[in-house]
Amino acid sequence: GAVVSQHPSWVICKSGTSVKIECRSLDFQATTMFWYRQFPKQSLMLMATSNEGSKATYEQGVEKDKFLINHASLTLSTLTVTSAHPEDSSFYICSARPLGTLVVDTQYFGPGTRLTVL
Amino acid sequence: GESVGLHLPTLSVQEGDNSIINCAYSNSASDYFIWYKQESGKGPQFIIDIRSNMDKRQGQRVTVLLNKTVKHLSLQIAATQPGDSAVYFCAETSYNQGGKLIFGQGTELSVKP
Numbered sequence: 633g634a635v636v637s638q639h640p641s642w643v644i645c646k647s648g649t650s651v652k653i654e655c656r657s658l659d660f661q662a663t664t665m666f667w668y669r670q671f672p673k674q675s676l677m678l679m680a681t682s683n684e685g686s687k688a689t690y691e692q693g694v695e696k697d698k699f700l701i702n703h704a705s706l707t708l709s710t711l712t713v714t715s716a717h718p719e720d721s722s723f724y725i726c727s728a729r730p731l732g733t734l735v736v737d738t739q740y741f742g743p744g745t746r747l748t749v750l
Numbered sequence: 751g752e753s754v755g756l757h758l759p760t761l762s763v764q765e766g767d768n769s770i771i772n773c774a775y776s777n778s779a780s781d782y783f784i785w786y787k788q789e790s791g792k793g794p795q796f797i798i799d800i801r802s803n804m805d806k807r808q809g810q811r812v813t814v815l816l817n818k819t820v821k822h823l824s825l826q827i828a829a830t831q832p833g834d835s836a837v838y839f840c841a842e843t844s845y846n847q848g849g850k851l852i853f854g855q856g857t858e859l860s861v862k863p
Contacts, residue, residue, distance in 0.1 A: 636793075666850070673758050675839060675853045676794070725793050727851075735849040736782040736801075741793040 635659055636728050638742035645716055646750055652712045653745045655726030661706035662728035666739065667699075670723040682709045706731065716749045723747075758837060762860045769827040769861075773840035773854045778821060780842035784851070785814060785825045789836045797825070797838075827859075835861045 635658040645651050655665055663684050668676040680690045680701050688701035700712040709728075713720055723746055727739040763769045775783065781802045786794035800807045800814045800823075807814050813826040823840050840854040 664849070675856050678850055678852070681848065681850060729849065735845055736843050737849070738784070738796060738799065739851065741786075741795070743793045744791070746791070
């Protein structure tokens, strides 16, 4: 149980285009999902916290107009990288906290999406 | 923000030996700590967790130790196997932070057969 999927697993796009990444909790409902970015040989950096039915909360330094997050249902959150540029190339990972669990409790991570912007 | 030019600390061990991976966490108010394993090109995989009211917890072949006095966390892997080769991250969180995870730097474990 507790499986999180991401789609696509990898994407290559041209500079200036927008890319949407989906994060789905497959066998549980999640009121809260998190989006992380990871550069090569570095740690995961939290970008934003996504709560179902409300606006996402972005970490300091993350442009909310560039990284659009939508959490329309208890099983789906999307991250759209708008007007992508080569510096946005990274590994994007989501996690989900199951409905009914404690605030400080296990999050389940997706497999990640590799974004390459040419 | 991101740091440029970082190199992950690396731990190299012989198959069958025990491994100890260390982590210094940042927030003395953190309530909950987790160790994750990340293989190349994949998302983090939960290994073991520990709450702040404990100082030791054991799982299958793994043990986590928590020293709140010096804000130190360690992961011990017994009888390390080639399949244990990966990057290991510690993460901390607290109620005050709404459960947001703060990840440590990570350590790359390499197991030699």
